[in-house]
Amino acid sequence: xxxxxRAVRPRLTRAARAAKPQVARWAQAVKPQVKRxxxxxxxxxxxxxxxxxxxxxxxxxxAAGPFDTTGQRTAERDVAAAQRDSGGADHGRxxxxxxxxxxxxxxxxxxxxxxxxxxxxxxxxxxAPNGGKDLAGILGPLxxxxxxxxxxxxxxxxxxTGQRLYGQDSGRSLTPASTTKIAxxxxxxxxxxxxxxxxxxxxxEPDTNEVVLVGGGDPTLTARAKTGGWASLRALAERTAGELxxxxxxxxxxxxxxxxxxxxxxxPIGVNDNLAVVTPLMADEARTDGSTSGPAPRHTDPxxxxxxxxxxxxxxxxxxxxxxxxxxATSRADTLATVSSPPLSTxxxxxxxxxDNDIAEALARHVAVAAGERxxxxxxxxxxxxxxxxLGLPVKGAAFKDGSGLDRDDRLTxxxxxxxxxxxxxxxxxxxxxxxxxxxxAGFTGTLSARYGDGAAGVVRAKTGTLTGVNTLSGTAVTxxxxxxxxxxxASDTTDPGAAQTALDGMASAVAGCACR
Numbered sequence: 001x002x003x004x005x006r007a008v009r010p011r012l013t014r015a016a017r018a019a020k021p022q023v024a025r026w027a028q029a030v031k032p033q034v035k036r037x038x039x040x041x042x043x044x045x046x047x048x049x050x051x052x053x054x055x056x057x058x059x060x061x062x063a064a065g066p067f068d069t070t071g072q073r074t075a076e077r078d079v080a081a082a083q084r085d086s087g088g089a090d091h092g093r094x095x096x097x098x099x100x101x102x103x104x105x106x107x108x109x110x111x112x113x114x115x116x117x118x119x120x121x122x123x124x125x126x127x128a129p130n131g132g133k134d135l136a137g138i139l140g141p142l143x144x145x146x147x148x149x150x151x152x153x154x155x156x157x158x159x160x161t162g163q164r165l166y167g168q169d170s171g172r173s174l175t176p177a178s179t180t181k182i183a184x185x186x187x188x189x190x191x192x193x194x195x196x197x198x199x200x201x202x203x204x205e206p207d208t209n210e211v212v213l214v215g216g217g218d219p220t221l222t223a224r225a226k227t228g229g230w231a232s233l234r235a236l237a238e239r240t241a242g243e244l245x246x247x248x249x250x251x252x253x254x255x256x257x258x259x260x261x262x263x264x265x266x267x268p269i270g271v272n273d274n275l276a277v278v279t280p281l282m283a284d285e286a287r288t289d290g291s292t293s294g295p296a297p298r299h300t301d302p303x304x305x306x307x308x309x310x311x312x313x314x315x316x317x318x319x320x321x322x323x324x325x326x327x328x329a330t331s332r333a334d335t336l337a338t339v340s341s342p343p344l345s346t347x348x349x350x351x352x353x354x355x356d357n358d359i360a361e362a363l364a365r366h367v368a369v370a371a372g373e374r375x376x377x378x379x380x381x382x383x384x385x386x387x388x389x390x391l392g393l394p395v396k397g398a399a400f401k402d403g404s405g406l407d408r409d410d411r412l413t414x415x416x417x418x419x420x421x422x423x424x425x426x427x428x429x430x431x432x433x434x435x436x437x438x439x440x441x442a443g444f445t446g447t448l449s450a451r452y453g454d455g456a457a458g459v460v461r462a463k464t465g466t467l468t469g470v471n472t473l474s475g476t477a478v479t480x481x482x483x484x485x486x487x488x489x490x491a492s493d494t495t496d497p498g499a500a501q502t503a504l505d506g507m508a509s510a511v512a513g514c515a516c517r
Contacts, residue, residue, distance in 0.1 A: 456508060
């Protein structure tokens with residue numbers, strides 16, 4: 001099945017539209033049979049899920065947006081307008097963005113819509129009148145797996161009704177690791193909106209011939225020649241040089257402004273290849289090895305490095321500059337040029353699909369800025385918690401020490417994670433939907449591309465979380481009857497990450513195979 005899935009993946013997008021009616025008719029035909037399934041283990045699920053997984057995978061992948069060979073939605077690349085026209089939303093700090101801001105890239109429809117399953121309001125969790133017994137019989141024994149360590153918690157919720165179908169220590173606060181990014185996504189989308197863009201600008205102080213590169217908190221700003229649709233530092237330099245020449249200026253003092261954020265940008269875990277120093281100005285996430293994702297060595301001063309690259313690009317267009325240093329653009333400064341990120345919906349999807357820590361920390365800072373909190377780790381945590389509470393989410397026991405989940409002092413409950421996913425499915429809150437569409441698809445994309453080869457490929461979408469002694473998994477699963485369930489499994493004090501991952505995957509597969517009604 002794994003080889004088959006890999007072989008047909010490039011054809012799924014083309015085939016999905018034509019196959020959707022047949023898939024629907026087939027699902028109705030087999031519905032009586034799948035209802036008889038009452039228990040499942042990963043190996044038992046394989047046979048039943050093979051047909052369901054492959055058939056629904058086409059619908060899932062298409063519904064979530066076409067994917068390219070890297071596992072990213074092709075819609076993410078549809079942001080060229082951001083490079084052709086300045087503009088977009090900002091934080092009101094003299095960004096100089098134009099009124100004619102580019103429209104956001106098309107957002108993919110969610111898996112829920114793609115499968116024709118209605119979604120409903122959620123956030124609070126109610127006891128289920130039925131269905132819970134089925135999951136208790138399945139998940140209870142699986143949750144006792146020794147691979148899950150000494151402390152574990154679980155929650156399963158129907159996203160349509162908000163009913164809790166299963167809970168085991170679901171209100172217990174545990175270290176969530178990277179599943180924290182689900183909370184970061186909801187907080188950022190709620191505070192800023194799915195269309196929000198992050199803007200980097202070049203400001204000019206005419207009295208001193210100083211050009212100030214003002215960081216707008218866009219971690220996806222790139223200095224590469226091939227931008228992939230992200231904001232281009234090269235384009236910003238070219239436009240800046242053109243505006244300077246119009247003023248008859250060819251020599252400038254070059255500075256950079258990182259005052260959008262506050263405090264020390266070094267994460268509490270210290271220097272680490274998993275993320276750069278948190279600063280509102282960086283290019284290519286300050287990576288030194290040319291990589292685009294995953295752990296990598298980073299420049300020690302991302303803002304200075306980005307500005308040096310900017311100086312090199314200015315020189316290519318006939319503008320010479322001094323060695324850059326820190327400064328702050330004044331209110332008198334003229335904006336010469338701007339470049340804007342893709343919309344926040346795209347950034348959230350990339351953050352979740354690839355578990356991007358740099359994007360996560362940037363979004364947490366932007367939540368703080370929007371809330372009027374100090375834009376440091378503490379202020380971001382305060383703003384995130386307050387924002388989620390305002391959405392009516394159960395934040396009791398939650399503690400946000402960062403936006404990425406790398407801090408071991410983060411605390412979330414399984415109840416909060418499932419409530420976040422259910423809230424993101426609320427049709428009255430469409431701005432939150434990228435929280436669902438960004439989740440990796442089991443067996444197909446992101447951090448789940450190599451998992452579920454023998455299980456619920458295509459019908460589970462989930463965010464993984466891994467730290468030493470901590471393994472977590474939270475996402476959504478589509479049952480054989482088409483019911484969409486949100487789940488969260490947290491395990492601490494684990495000693496064998498491989499065994500823990502296998503146990504978590506088995507529980508997610510069990511949820512996907514449940515005959516819950």
